[in-house]
Amino acid sequence: MKLLSPARRRDAVAMLMRKHKVSERRACRLVGQHRSSNRYRPSPSDFEEKLVVRMTELADEHPKWGYRMICGLLVAEGWPVNKKRIERLWRREGLQVPPMKAKTSGQKALGEDANSIWRLPPEHRNHIWSYDFIKRRTSDGRPIRVLNVVDEFTRVALGSHVARSIGAKSVQSHLAKLFERHGKPVLIRADNGREFIADTLLDWLGEQGVRGVFIAKASPWQNGYTERFNGTMERELFGHEIYHSVLEVQHVIDEWLIKYNTVRPHRSLAGQTPAAYAKMLTDASCP
Numbered sequence: 001m002k003l004l005s006p007a008r009r010r011d012a013v014a015m016l017m018r019k020h021k022v023s024e025r026r027a028c029r030l031v032g033q034h035r036s037s038n039r040y041r042p043s044p045s046d047f048e049e050k051l052v053v054r055m056t057e058l059a060d061e062h063p064k065w066g067y068r069m070i071c072g073l074l075v076a077e078g079w080p081v082n083k084k085r086i087e088r089l090w091r092r093e094g095l096q097v098p099p100m101k102a103k104t105s106g107q108k109a110l111g112e113d114a115n116s117i118w119r120l121p122p123e124h125r126n127h128i129w130s131y132d133f134i135k136r137r138t139s140d141g142r143p144i145r146v147l148n149v150v151d152e153f154t155r156v157a158l159g160s161h162v163a164r165s166i167g168a169k170s171v172q173s174h175l176a177k178l179f180e181r182h183g184k185p186v187l188i189r190a191d192n193g194r195e196f197i198a199d200t201l202l203d204w205l206g207e208q209g210v211r212g213v214f215i216a217k218a219s220p221w222q223n224g225y226t227e228r229f230n231g232t233m234e235r236e237l238f239g240h241e242i243y244h245s246v247l248e249v250q251h252v253i254d255e256w257l258i259k260y261n262t263v264r265p266h267r268s269l270a271g272q273t274p275a276a277y278a279k280m281l282t283d284a285s286c287p
Contacts (some may be wrong), residue, residue, distance in 0.1 A: 051079060052089055060097050062141050067095070070240050073139070099241045115189065115213040116222035122153035125281055126182070128213075130189040130226040131156065131196070133166070134234060146253065147174055148233065151182070152189070152225040154278040155266055157257050158182055160233075162250040168198035179208065187213050191223055221238040232260075 009031050018025040028035050051074075058070045067090035105121070113119065122128040134146040147161040147170075161174040175188075187219035188205065188239045190196035192214055205212050237256055243249045261275045269277045 028052060048089070051081065052093060054079070054268075055086065055089060056093060056095070057089075064137070064141065066090075069242075072240060076242060104216050112214070113216050113219075113222070115215050117152070117189075117221070117224045118222075120187075120189075120213065122151075122225075125151060125153050125278060126185045126188055127187040128152045130186045130223055131171075132191060132223060132226040132230055133193065134230050134238075136238055136243075136249075138249070139242050140247070144243075144246055144249055146233070146249070147171060148226060148230060149178055150226050150229050151185070151274075151278075154274050154281065155225070155269060156274040156278050157229060157260050160250075160253045162246050162253060164246060166195065168195045168201040172201050172204050175205075184208055184210055187211050189213050189215065189226075190222055191215055191220065192217050193221070 010033065012031045013024065013027040013033055016022050016030060017024060022030075024035065027033075054077075055074065056068060057063070058073050062069065063074075067086045068083055070090070071081060071086040074081050074086065115261055120128070128151075129149055130152055131147060131149040134148065136144050136146070138144055142164065144162060144164060145166045147166050149158045149160070150156070151158055158178050159174065161170065163170060166244045188210055190212065196212065197203070197214065202212055220227050232252070233256070237252060241252075243252070262273055264273060266277070272280070
């Protein structure tokens with residue numbers, strides 16, 4: 001096998017010396033490496049040394065963050081770096097994000113395939129809403145959650161609620177505001193998150209004349225409208241930005257929702273915006 005760089009040849013020489021107990025002279029001859037090249041070790045620049053020190057400090061401050069988030073902090077501090085460079089240094093220093101532990105809540109899944117978007121599609125405005133969470137962190141490492149609600153037929157983003165934690169009561173409060181503003185759906189689709197299957201929330205929805213339906217467990221594609229919306233939000237708002245507070249995130253999302261509903265063309269609506277499509281439906285239903 002042809003080794004393309006002196007660094008890779010040095011690795012091969014070291015392996016031969018370690019595993020096969022050959023001399024450096026013989027190992028260099030076998031891999032085609034000059035002994036002087038093999039002994040050369042590039043010294044990092046002062047800039048890179050300082051960069052590594054700061055990168056490591058940030059990694060210690062934010063142990064759950066990967067190199068992309070740390071790169072964002074470095075750029076915000078004024079370091080002239082990009083993700084590829086930080087990734088290279090991150091790997092060189094052996095930094096990594098601790099793996100997440102699997103949750104074993106023991107909760108019973110209520111969902112089934114019959115409630116997927118293909119087997120139970122929306123037929124008109126306010127027929128089916130769907131909701132789901134986005135989970136992120138602010139610059140201090142503290143978690144935030146974003147609850148997004150979408151009308152599946154019109155694709156209108158009905159509203160987003162941002163908080164450090166959101167339980168069933170907060171979900172209920174957010175939905176109550178949306179019901180007043182947009183009317184009530186017939187059904188509301190969700191995954192098997194504990195907030196969504198809580199008895200208190202389901203009882204309240206029943207009192208409102210709204211039925212909760214749940215997709216099969218571990219099948220997010222069955223809730224495709226909200227999943228797609230969440231992906232768009234994450235890509236456009238959270239891909240390269242660092243936020244410092246819940247209020248900042250809520251403000252940015254509120255501004256973005258206006259643009260999403262009234263400016264951003266939607267491919268599944270033949271290039272119309274969700275708001276324009278919803279208005280067209282309203283106008284068509286009026287005598």
